[in-house]
Amino acid sequence: MYSQALNAPTPLADTSPEATRFQERIDAEERIEPNDWMPEAYRRTLVRQISQHAHSEIVGMLPEGNWITRAPSLKRKAALLAKVQDEGGHGLYLYAAAETLGVSREELVDQLLSGRAKYSSIFNYPTLTWADIGAIGWLVDGAAIMNQIPLCRCSYGPYARAMIRVCKEESFHQRQGYEIMLTLCRGTAEQKAMAQDALNRWWWPCLMMFGPPDSQSSHSDTSMRWKIKRFTNDALRQKFVDATVPQGHYLGLTFPDPDLRFEDGHWRFGAIDWEEFRRVLAGDGPCNRERLAARRQAHADGAWVREAARAHAAKQRAKAA
Amino acid sequence: MTASPAPEAPIPLWEVFLRARNGLAHKHVGSVHAVDATLALQAARDVYTRRGEGLSIWVVPSAAIVASDPADKETLFEPTGSKIYRHPTFYEVPDDVGHM
Numbered sequence: 001m002y003s004q005a006l007n008a009p010t011p012l013a014d015t016s017p018e019a020t021r022f023q024e025r026i027d028a029e030e031r032i033e034p035n036d037w038m039p040e041a042y043r044r045t046l047v048r049q050i051s052q053h054a055h056s057e058i059v060g061m062l063p064e065g066n067w068i069t070r071a072p073s074l075k076r077k078a079a080l081l082a083k084v085q086d087e088g089g090h091g092l093y094l095y096a097a098a099e100t101l102g103v104s105r106e107e108l109v110d111q112l113l114s115g116r117a118k119y120s121s122i123f124n125y126p127t128l129t130w131a132d133i134g135a136i137g138w139l140v141d142g143a144a145i146m147n148q149i150p151l152c153r154c155s156y157g158p159y160a161r162a163m164i165r166v167c168k169e170e171s172f173h174q175r176q177g178y179e180i181m182l183t184l185c186r187g188t189a190e191q192k193a194m195a196q197d198a199l200n201r202w203w204w205p206c207l208m209m210f211g212p213p214d215s216q217s218s219h220s221d222t223s224m225r226w227k228i229k230r231f232t233n234d235a236l237r238q239k240f241v242d243a244t245v246p247q248g249h250y251l252g253l254t255f256p257d258p259d260l261r262f263e264d265g266h267w268r269f270g271a272i273d274w275e276e277f278r279r280v281l282a283g284d285g286p287c288n289r290e291r292l293a294a295r296r297q298a299h300a301d302g303a304w305v306r307e308a309a310r311a312h313a314a315k316q317r318a319k320a321a
Numbered sequence: 322m323t324a325s326p327a328p329e330a331p332i333p334l335w336e337v338f339l340r341a342r343n344g345l346a347h348k349h350v351g352s353v354h355a356v357d358a359t360l361a362l363q364a365a366r367d368v369y370t371r372r373g374e375g376l377s378i379w380v381v382p383s384a385a386i387v388a389s390d391p392a393d394k395e396t397l398f399e400p401t402g403s404k405i406y407r408h409p410t411f412y413e414v415p416d417d418v419g420h421m
């Protein structure tokens with residue numbers, strides 16, 4: 001993902017000839033490239049969505065990074081390290097894509113560190129046990145894949161190209177997570193209980209990752225018309241549930257939803273607590289403060305490195321001159 | 322929210338090109354920020370080649386790239402549209418002659 005919950009204001013209708021031509025290009029499935037004419041609202045919507053997505057990848061490194069030093073084997077540790085490194089890479093591809101729209105990296109980083117930018121609500125939940133690493137790979141990356149695959153066909157070229165790279169890398173993330181769950185579920189009763197507990201805690205926040213229900217997301221129409229978005233939040237959420245429930249049953253686990261039932265070819269689920277979603281997104285989740293503090297600390301700790309690199313480069317330039 | 326420190330001076334942008342294997346041209350894959358060429362190559366290697374995607378990397382300062390203006394698209398590229406005689410299918414060769 002993690003481009004959920006974009007609270008973009010609905011832009012005013014633009015009826016200029018450029019805007020009409022622009023929409024015709026979109027309708028013809030032409031890709032829009034950085035120097036092409038685009039409506040200001042399209043640019044703003046994309047900057048917001050791509051940068052939120054980038055921030056989510058970066059903040060998303062934290063809950064999993066928490067377990068790298070405590071992974072139960074060298075194999076798991078190497079895999080988790082590679083996964084977290086991938087997420088850092090995803091953040092960088094996405095920042096670069098956002099920058100093609102005329103916003104600077106420094107501005108974007110500043111928006112995150114100052115707390116003005118949003119990122120996916122899912123990363124404000126804690127990783128309490130090793131099973132959470134399994135649940136995140138299986139469910140969080142699974143939800144991310146569901147959301148990201150259609151973004152590979154997004155109308156904005158640089159975003160679509162970044163998503164193609166990201167999607168190629170995500171599949172390993174989900175599979176390693178599921179394998180962790182499978183191993184726990186085939187282990188002792190205590191290990192299986194740990195897997196069940198992780199599923200119980202991550203299931204509902206994962207369903208929230210797809211953003212507010214269609215009935216409440218007014219800007220969805222514009223994003224669909226611009227082909228930034230190809231499916232609605234509810235459609236993607238249902239696809240995710242349909243794909244995931246049988247995987248959970250295979251593990252021998254149950255879902256924390258008494259209303260979950262198979263009907264007309266779909267797994268129908270109970271009501272989502274949108275109050276919790278709003279609270280977490282507004283900054284009041286279990287780990288919001290901790291996450292931001294960790295990012296600020298990392299940025300501050302890296303300041304001397306950036307400064308030294310700048311000084312070294314300046315010296316080399318002076319020598320060469 | 323507490324105030325964050327003032328934004329730092331921008332670090333230059335570089336465009337990254339990868340040769341996937343010998344015989345192929347370098348292809349644009351994205352960009353990185355770095356203060357000099359050495360660090361740009363290092364960053365490009367870390368960000369864009371975690372799975373054997375390339376055998377060779379080029380990094381080019383983004384500011385050094387000169388691009389055509391999309392507004393000139395018609396002037397630049399439309400004239401070739403009418404020059405269909407530049408394509409082999411424009412010419413008629415009887416079937417009896419065989420493949421040419």
Ligand SMILES: [Fe+2]
Nearest residue numbers: 057086087090
């Ligand atoms: Fe990712």
Ligand SMILES: [Fe+2]
Nearest residue numbers: 087141170173
């Ligand atoms: Fe991932």
